[in-house]
Amino acid sequence: MDRLADTVLFTSAETYAIGSCTLPNRLIFSYDTSRWDFRALVSEYLGTDELETLHLLPQFNPGGGTLPVPNYEATKNSWEISKKLKDALSVAAHALFGGLLYGPVQEMLYPIEGYQPSPAARVNFHGSKSILRFHVDSEYGQRAELVNLWLPVTAVAGSNSMYLESEVGRGDYAPLQMAYGQACIFRGGELMHGTMDNDSGSTRISFDIRFRFKQR
Incomplete structure (x- = not known):
């Protein structure tokens, strides 16, 4: 891992190989949000920068955050707005990810x-x-050569985050704790991961994408 840059905040001791590339099971890095401003993309589409408290705005969550936790309305709205975001922002988010992958990520690791x-x-x-x-x-059919990149546009911790095990089959799930401007590269094809009921008091919005490295 001699290619790691100063932007790396955490890299797991556990590693795995994809062809000629040796990768950590999990790596968290920071990036320049003035160049790759995913949050602004989401905020402009939704018409608000109050993303962590989106559940309190009636136009997004009619229950207003007052319903018992967890509840059907918040779950239904999570799925519906996720789909709208993906459909509306796919092209713009794809371009931002391209700059991030072919810039900092391949500088840290290997050519994309x-x-x-x-x-x-x-x-x-x-x-x-x-x-x-x-x-x-x-x-779900993900090919072995693909690597996951998970990028929250809100602060994440506890039950509003993604939980990830440290090694295949270990089952020691822990939530990622990250701020906007940080992203996680992880072994999504083989590491168990998922979410919990969100009782954190904060809404989470994130993007995820899969990519592959060139092989020698």
């Missing part, structure tokens, strides 16, 4: 060969039931 054409957008309202069961992406 390609990446997913349509990033996923996820909204997890406070009050929502788990919106993503614990799974490994290989269950």
Whole structure:
């Protein structure tokens, strides 16, 4: 891992190999939000920068955050707004990810060969039931050479975050604790990950994408 730059905040001791590339199971890094401002993209579309308290705004969550936690309305709205975000921002988010992957990520690690054409957008309202069961992406046909990049546009911790095990089969799930301007590269094809019922008091919005490295 001699390619790691000063922007790396955490790298796991556990590693794995994809062809000629040796990677940590999990790596958290910071990036320049003035160049890759994913949050501004979301805020402009939604018409508000109050993303962490989106569940209190009636136009997004009619229950207003007053319903018992977790509840059906918050869960339904999480899915519906996630789909709207993905459909509306796919092209713009794809361009931002391209700059991030072919810039800081390949400078930290290895040259990039390609990446997913349509990033996923996820909204997890406070009050929502788990919106993503614990799974490994290989269950859904993810190819072994692909690597996951998870990028929250809100602060995440506890039950509004993604939970991830440290090693395949270990089951020691822990939530990622990250601020806007940080992203996580992880072994999504084989590491179990998912979400909990969100009772954190904060809404989480994130993007995720898969990419692959060039092989020697």
